[in-house]
Structures are given as structure tokens and as C-alpha cells.
Amino acid sequence: MKIKTGIGIDIHRLEPGLDFWLGGIKLEHEKGCVAHSDGDVLIHAICDALLGAAGLDDIGVYFPDTDPAYKGIDSKILLKKVIDMIEDKGFAIGNIDCVVCLQRPKIKMRTLEMRECLSEIMGIDVDEITIKATTTEKLGFEGREEGVSAYVTVLIIKL
Template identity: 65%
Template sequence: MKIRVGFGFDVHRLIEGRELWLGGIKLEHELGLLGHSDADVLIHAICDALLGAANMRDIGYHFPDNAGEFKNIDSKILLAKTIDLIATKGYRVGNIDATVCAERPKLKAHIPEMQEVLAHVMNIEPEDVSIKATTTEKLGFTGREEGISAYATVLIERD
């Protein structure tokens, strides 16, 4: 069996007038993330980690932010397409370990649903999707609630 690891990072600005999507679910919040798609930073970080692990460049290469077909797209669709892309090289997801950095909203209660949704999209068990939430103790752009960032590490494998 061959295994590879990948790392992903994403960040989006918080603004008024947008929905907040994180980990494939819509959260109630007065601000949403700005982006060409639904701006789900967690899914974008996971996509980048998966593509990097398979040595297939990055999310912007495959799903450019100037392509009309991806305007306001549900990031779960991008994740499913990413799973299909790594499968062309014979890879499947082993596990995901991700961290979301946000002051608000508090994410702890939403993590199990995120795990279920993401596991379903990637056709893996929820136990194989670790999601952690943290703040930056009011430091930096996340601390000032100007944006949200996410980090993801993945393991992919093939026989």
C-alpha cells in the first residue's frame, strides 16, 4: 500500500449579506464568508490538502475563481470532484485532520454534523474526519472577526 500526506490552508473575509457555510453546513451568523463559491474555508482547505497529497496542484488550478461555472457553487460539489480527481490516480481518503480558526460563531456543537456531511461526500466514516475549532485569542484578522481560516492535513492511500 502506498500512502501520502497533504496539507491545506484557506482563508476568507467575513462580510455582511452572505451566508456562512463551514464544513458543508449552513450556520446562523450575522456575517458570511466572501468568495467566488460559497467560500467554505474548511472544505477548501481539505480540497487543497487532498490535491497536494496526490501531487495534483491546488484548488484554484482545478476550480478557478474566475470561472462562471463555479460562481456561488456549493463547496461540497468541489470536494466530491476533488475525490474523483484523486481517484484518477488510484487514491482514496484515509483520514482528515482539520482545524477551523474563528472567534465566532462557536463551532463545538456543529462539529458532529460537519463530520457526518463531509464523511458522506468523501465516502468515508465520520470517525475518519477530525475537526477541531479554535480561536486566536482575539489576535490577528480572525481575532478581530475579519475572517475565518482553516487548516487540513490528510492521508490518502492506494493499493
């Protein structure tokens, strides 16, 4: 059995009046992510981690922000395409560990809903996904509520 790991990181600027998508669900917040797609930093970081672990290029190569086909696209669609890509290479997901850095909104009460959404898309057990949230104690761009970042590690298994 061959196992591989990957890491993914995504960061987006926050601005008023935009929808705020995280982990495949829409959160109530006065700000949302500035992005070509829906700006779901968590899903984007998961995609990059999976692609890297499978030895593939990054998310921007497959879904470029210069392509109008991806303008406003639901990131859940991109994640499903990435799952198909890693499965085509003979890999299955072992587990996914995520950290989201943001001052607000508080997401602890919504992480199970995110995990359930993500597990359905990826076809894995909800217990194979962890999502933790942290503030930066009002330091940096996350602390000033100018942006949000997500950090993800994955383990994939060659079938």
C-alpha cells in the same frame, strides 16, 4: 502500500449579510465569507490537502475564481470532484484532520454534523475526520472577526 500526506490552508474575509458555510453546513451568523464560490473555507482546505497529497495542482487551477461556472457554487460539489480525481489516481482517504480558526460563531456543537456531511460526500467513515476549532484569543484577523481560516492535513493510501 504507499501512503502520502497533504496539507491545505484556506482563508476568507468575513462581511455582514452573507451566508456562512463551513464543513458543508450553513451556520447562523451575521457575517459570511466573501468568495467566488460559497466560501466554505473548511472544504476548500480539504480539497487542497487532498489534491496536494495526490500530486495534483491546487484548487484554484481546477476551479478558478475567474470561471463563471463556479460563481456561487456549493463547495460540496467541488469536494466530490476532487474525490473523483484522487480516486482516478488510485488513492483512498486514510484520515483527515482539520482546525478552524474563528472567534465566532462557536462551532463545537456543530462539528459532528459537519463530519457527517463530509463523510457522506467523501465516502469515508465519520471517525476518519476530525474537526477542531480555536479562537485566536481576539488576536489577528480571526480575533477581530474580519476573517476565518482552516488548516487541514490528510493521509491518502495508494490502492
